[in-house]
Amino acid sequence: MRDINQFTVTQAVKDSFKTEPGSRFEQLLHGFIDHLHDFTREHSLTHEEWMGVLNFLYDCGQISTPERHEFILLSDVIGFSALVDMINTKGGATEGSNLGPFYLDNAPEKKLGADLADDRDGVSVLVFGKVTDSLHKPLAGAVVDTWQADGSGTYPIQEQDQGQDKYDLRGKFTCDDQGRYYYTTVLPKPYTVPYDGPVGDLLRAGNRHAWRTAHLHYIIRHPHMSAITTEIFFENTDYIDQDAVFGVRKSLIAKVRPLKGLDELGFELEKTPDAMCEFDFVLAPEG
Numbered sequence: 001m002r003d004i005n006q007f008t009v010t011q012a013v014k015d016s017f018k019t020e021p022g023s024r025f026e027q028l029l030h031g032f033i034d035h036l037h038d039f040t041r042e043h044s045l046t047h048e049e050w051m052g053v054l055n056f057l058y059d060c061g062q063i064s065t066p067e068r069h070e071f072i073l074l075s076d077v078i079g080f081s082a083l084v085d086m087i088n089t090k091g092g093a094t095e096g097s098n099l100g101p102f103y104l105d106n107a108p109e110k111k112l113g114a115d116l117a118d119d120r121d122g123v124s125v126l127v128f129g130k131v132t133d134s135l136h137k138p139l140a141g142a143v144v145d146t147w148q149a150d151g152s153g154t155y156p157i158q159e160q161d162q163g164q165d166k167y168d169l170r171g172k173f174t175c176d177d178q179g180r181y182y183y184t185t186v187l188p189k190p191y192t193v194p195y196d197g198p199v200g201d202l203l204r205a206g207n208r209h210a211w212r213t214a215h216l217h218y219i220i221r222h223p224h225m226s227a228i229t230t231e232i233f234f235e236n237t238d239y240i241d242q243d244a245v246f247g248v249r250k251s252l253i254a255k256v257r258p259l260k261g262l263d264e265l266g267f268e269l270e271k272t273p274d275a276m277c278e279f280d281f282v283l284a285p286e287g
């Protein structure tokens, strides 16, 4: 390996790994080395720039805790998470979108028609729709697992030191035999992703803001179908076209409208809402 130069080093590095020929691991590792070396050659990276990248990654590690994963945030703001979501959306299924950092897998089970908001300030909205397969067949028993920010753009989990319960504004609903889900909640407001760390520095360096447009988070599961992780967004809300993590897709934008035809829906609701918002989810078969 002593005849190595800037053109032969790439192959030498790939050859140094004794990976199983043709394996997925080998493809990804070799592809990563190829792209990284090509990038470095194309831009004639200086030592200062190289060290800047390594220090940035070091800082991301330093600020990370079990509750704060700065690398996921980095992946989000550079559209890496969105790209993985888009590539992995199955044909016919609802498009995927960000999981975000505030998911809890043990959210309380709630009855259809329950109110998630208690007496929180803001616009009370009925969120409802169906979970079906791509042929519109209702998926009875599908579980709609949701979590969200409040009417001022804060997740209760972020304010536990101020007495908030981290399980507030979240719940799991089991769809009825028509595949329907329905509940009332408070309309969330936009909020900023954490920008007090290295990812915030990156946003400032690129003259970018840290705002996420308002959204509701969902994971939808059914025993025979592929689960989806996605979000619902709202027409005409701030930052809908500048979401800091590139989560918005046209197909995920819902309308919030005045209450109309509530009686015909026949829902038993814990609370009478101010407005309504309908959104149907479609799951694709497993595999």
Ligand code: BEZ
Binding pocket: 073, 076, 098, 099, 100, 101, 102, 193, 194, 212, 245
């Ligand atoms: C969120 O949707 O909650 C979120 C997503 C990415 C970064 C920070 C927060």
Ligand code: FE
Binding pocket: 100, 149, 215, 217
């Ligand atoms: Fe969120």
